[in-house]
Amino acid sequence: MTHDQGAFKVDYPWAKIGWISFAVIIVVSSLLGFVVLSRYQQNDASLDIWGAICRGLGITFDSGSTGSPQPALRTPTNVAWTQVTLDQVRAGDPERGAHVALNCIACHEGTTANPAHLIPALDGMDATSIFKQLADYRSGKRLWGVMDAIAKALSIQDSADVAAYFSTRTGQLQANLPERVPQGGRAFRQSDPAARLVFAGDPQRGIAPCSACHGPGGFRLGAPPLTGQYAAYIERQLGSFAQGIRHNDIYEQMRAIARQLTPDEMKALAEFYGKRNSTLVATE
Amino acid sequence: MYNSRRLALYHYWVAFAVFLPAVMLGVWQMLMRSPLPAPFDDSNHYYASVTLHGTAMAYVITTFFAMGFGYAVTATSLGRPVRGITAAWIGFAICLTGTLMAVAAVLSGKSSVLYTFYPPLLGSVWYYSGATLLIGGSMIWVVLMIVNMAAWKRDNPGKPVPLAMFAITATAVLWAWSASGVELEMVGIVLPRAFGLTTQIDAGLARTLFSVTLHSIVYFWLMPAYIAFYTLVPQAAGGRLYSDTMGRLTFIMFLLFATPVGLHHLFADPEIGVGFKFIQSFLTFLVALPTLLTVFSICASLEIAGRHRGGRGLLGWIPALPWNEPMILAVGLSLVMLGFGGAGGLINMSYDMNSMIHNTAWVPAHFHLIFGGAIVIMYFAIAYEMWPRITGKPLHSKRMARWQLWLWFVGMFVTTIPWHITGLMGQPRRVAIFDYSDPLLAPMAPLVVISVIGGLILLASAILLITVLVRSQVGEGMLQTPLRYALAVNPPVRVPKALNGFALWNAILLMFMVFEYGYPIGQFFVLKSSVPVYEVSQQSSTPGVR
Numbered sequence: 079m080t081h082d083q084g085a086f087k088v089d090y091p092w093a094k095i096g097w098i099s100f101a102v103i104i105v106v107s108s109l110l111g112f113v114v115l116s117r118y119q120q121n122d123a124s125l126d127i128w129g130a131i132c133r134g135l136g137i138t139f140d141s142g143s144t145g146s147p148q149p150a151l152r153t154p155t156n157v158a159w160t161q162v163t164l165d166q167v168r169a170g171d172p173e174r175g176a177h178v179a180l181n182c183i184a185c186h187e188g189t190t191a192n193p194a195h196l197i198p199a200l201d202g203m204d205a206t207s208i209f210k211q212l213a214d215y216r217s218g219k220r221l222w223g224v225m226d227a228i229a230k231a232l233s234i235q236d237s238a239d240v241a242a243y244f245s246t247r248t249g250q251l252q253a254n255l256p257e258r259v260p261q262g263g264r265a266f267r268q269s270d271p272a273a274r275l276v277f278a279g280d281p282q283r284g285i286a287p288c289s290a291c292h293g294p295g296g297f298r299l300g301a302p303p304l305t306g307q308y309a310a311y312i313e314r315q316l317g318s319f320a321q322g323i324r325h326n327d328i329y330e331q332m333r334a335i336a337r338q339l340t341p342d343e344m345k346a347l348a349e350f351y352g353k354r355n356s357t358l359v360a361t362e
Numbered sequence: 363m364y365n366s367r368r369l370a371l372y373h374y375w376v377a378f379a380v381f382l383p384a385v386m387l388g389v390w391q392m393l394m395r396s397p398l399p400a401p402f403d404d405s406n407h408y409y410a411s412v413t414l415h416g417t418a419m420a421y422v423i424t425t426f427f428a429m430g431f432g433y434a435v436t437a438t439s440l441g442r443p444v445r446g447i448t449a450a451w452i453g454f455a456i457c458l459t460g461t462l463m464a465v466a467a468v469l470s471g472k473s474s475v476l477y478t479f480y481p482p483l484l485g486s487v488w489y490y491s492g493a494t495l496l497i498g499g500s501m502i503w504v505v506l507m508i509v510n511m512a513a514w515k516r517d518n519p520g521k522p523v524p525l526a527m528f529a530i531t532a533t534a535v536l537w538a539w540s541a542s543g544v545e546l547e548m549v550g551i552v553l554p555r556a557f558g559l560t561t562q563i564d565a566g567l568a569r570t571l572f573s574v575t576l577h578s579i580v581y582f583w584l585m586p587a588y589i590a591f592y593t594l595v596p597q598a599a600g601g602r603l604y605s606d607t608m609g610r611l612t613f614i615m616f617l618l619f620a621t622p623v624g625l626h627h628l629f630a631d632p633e634i635g636v637g638f639k640f641i642q643s644f645l646t647f648l649v650a651l652p653t654l655l656t657v658f659s660i661c662a663s664l665e666i667a668g669r670h671r672g673g674r675g676l677l678g679w680i681p682a683l684p685w686n687e688p689m690i691l692a693v694g695l696s697l698v699m700l701g702f703g704g705a706g707g708l709i710n711m712s713y714d715m716n717s718m719i720h721n722t723a724w725v726p727a728h729f730h731l732i733f734g735g736a737i738v739i740m741y742f743a744i745a746y747e748m749w750p751r752i753t754g755k756p757l758h759s760k761r762m763a764r765w766q767l768w769l770w771f772v773g774m775f776v777t778t779i780p781w782h783i784t785g786l787m788g789q790p791r792r793v794a795i796f797d798y799s800d801p802l803l804a805p806m807a808p809l810v811v812i813s814v815i816g817g818l819i820l821l822a823s824a825i826l827l828i829t830v831l832v833r834s835q836v837g838e839g840m841l842q843t844p845l846r847y848a849l850a851v852n853p854p855v856r857v858p859k860a861l862n863g864f865a866l867w868n869a870i871l872l873m874f875m876v877f878e879y880g881y882p883i884g885q886f887f888v889l890k891s892s893v894p895v896y897e898v899s900q901q902s903s904t905p906g907v908r
């Protein structure tokens with residue numbers, strides 16, 4: 079007895095239907111996905127079948143060695159924020175760091191050696207930033223005459239200690255405290271072009287807001303807080319990034335941003351961060 | 363209900379007890395994102411809340427609801443006691459323990475990794491262990507569903523398994539396939555790192571494994587609603603099911619197509635090749651087939667009922683339906699939300715269109731409308747149908763139940779339509795704070811405020827739901843009418859082996875999985891893409907290193 083159930087007969091060969099449907103679905107979707115789509119999707123010259131299949135699998139020319147010339151690999155820094163690195167920074171002892179810092183404060187704090195304020199203030203600097211810069215000087219990723227020699231004399235533990243020492247000091251730099259919306263807001267409506275760049279960036283030029291990483295309000299591991307830093311120092315660093323003289327920024331993000339800035343904007347940004355300090359000092 | 367009564371009741375109560383606070387969290391999150399002032403205004407609280415809301419709604423409520431529903435269906439559809447009742451209680455205890463561990467870890471603020479885990483974010487080991495226990499404990503339920511169906515088939519050789527039992531077993535099998543991804547991710551990648559056994563985490567592999575779960579879990583949530591469509595709705599309408607075979611094919615197709623499609627959640631992930639993204643996008647479109655089949659056969663079943671009740675003419679059967687029954691009202695509202703949400707889903711799953719709305723508010727709008735709307739409203743209707751059978755007391759008030767369903771329907775649209783629009787305007791999801799004084803964001807502000815109002819309507823509906831259930835349980839009266847499932851127009855006399863079990867379909871699904879996921883998962887063993895973790899629990903606790 080074949081019992082009719084709507085449109086479906088009991089005695090259909092379900093196993094055969096199932097497996098044939100499976101095969102058809104796999105073959106059709108694979109042809110479309112690996113051959114048609116992968117081969118013709120790009121605007122430039124279409125790939126051969128083998129290249130298209132590789133592309134469909136996710137193997138592209140830059141994932142293997144190819145004949146085409148590749149730019150030389152340049153690593154901007156040897157520091158990566160792995161657990162090991164973070165543990166090294168955390169192991170810093172501020173009391174020991176105070177002794178190491180005796181070498182630093184002559185230039186970084188004294189005004190006689192730093193009349194033009196081209197040497198950055200370190201009091202209140204984030205520990206990871208100091209640790210990274212010392213590591214970069216030591217490995218030659220950042221070049222600045224005397225600092226290279228000083229950093230080479232410091233062990234990893236010394237760097238962590240001195241980083242911890244400066245991070246615990248208060249004074250010049252203001253730590254980036256989380257604020258919901260910092261004074262002045264983040265709006266594009268800012269009349270001051272420097273404030274607009276700091277809090278809103280410039281999407282049309284691909285410039286992220288400075289405050290997202292450098293404060294106020296934002297923080298990113300390894301990025302120094304800038305509020306209260308010397309204006310002359312900031313301006314010179316922006317110029318160095320723009321010209322590629324300084325190149326120890328991971329993923330080139332500072333070089334990419336600084337290249338987009340006009341000299342006037344660099345000056346205005348430097349003064350914005352520098353001035354925030356002076357106004358605050360005045361009110362205190 | 364035999365021995366399943368208390369079991370089902372406990373599972374339902376856990377589900378609904380978690381539901382109300384989870385809705386409150388959702389409303390508060392909307393308030394946080396809106397220009398209105400919100401209490402506890404802190405973005406860390408927001409991410410903890412999103413984690414808790416997602417964990418509660420996606421894992422806790424759905425798993426407990428499906429398990430309770432499964433035990434009730436097993437006893438009532440097979441007409442005999444559930445086998446393995448002790449194991450079922452052990453499973454309940456494991457799931458509850460896991461839930462409490464996860465909730466405590468999130469409340470401590472050390473696990474704000476969101477319910478999709480997002481490695482290389484790393485939260486508390488308690489959170490991951492809790493989630494693993496909750497999902498692992500539900501595997502006992504999976505085994506019990508299969509055991510009960512197999513035992514019944516042994517005792518009734520040649521007879522077709524009742525559609526409700528066949529469907530709930532399909533749900534269990536689907537859940538086993540689905541959960542395999544997240545369990546592998548937890549046990550193989552995240553837990554070893556959380557316990558400190560490894561130093562790095564392969565975020566790409568973890569995300570790919572989670573994608574196995576990410577889409578099929580939605581169908582695990584959806585299946586109880588579809589079981590109600592096929593087996594309870596025609597009965598409540600006073601008619602018959604249009605076709606038993608169509609029901610079986612629907613559940614088989616869900617089993618086949620729900621799992622090997624998860625890569626459409628990873629369209630922006632660079633590790634996965636375009637070919638696999640396209641193939642899984644293609645397969646995702648096939649998931650529409652069982653849904654369309656269901657819409658067709660439910661409408662046909664309702665038409666049979668409407669004409670039986672005296673409806674005449676082309677559309678005269680629609681007003682003839684018993685709209686005062688919560689189940690019928692729910693199915694009508696559910697189908698409307700399914701239509702809107704499904705249309706949005708077609709955009710999400712399309713490889714190219716997805717890039718317009720990827721990671722915007724459009725995406726939560728879509729899944730709130732589909733899951734929070736179309737599916738959850740059927741959960742309510744199932745609860746109204748099952749509650750009197752479990753407690754032995756009649757439903758407190760059908761009128762209140764209808765109000766509750768309408769409020770949920772309206773609230774869900776008022777909440778999610780603005781999200782769809784702000785999503786198209788580019789508003790990102792999972793972000794706590796927006797500065798609406800910004801001219802780019804200012805046009806979104808009124809829309810976000812409207813969705814807060816929608817959230818409040820949803821909260822009112824949730825409170826009404828709990829009120830109806832509590833008052834029914836403590837109420838007077840006795841109810842003895844047993845739960846009846848809809849008969850088909852042509853009740854099945856014999857069905858082929860393939861439509862009475864899952865061996866063939868599991869074999870085909872296995873081949874699908876090998877083909878669709880073999881390479882995308884296997885490549886990570888060559889890619890060496892492990893990265894250091896970012897510990898959310900240590901963000902603010904270490905001086906110097908923030």
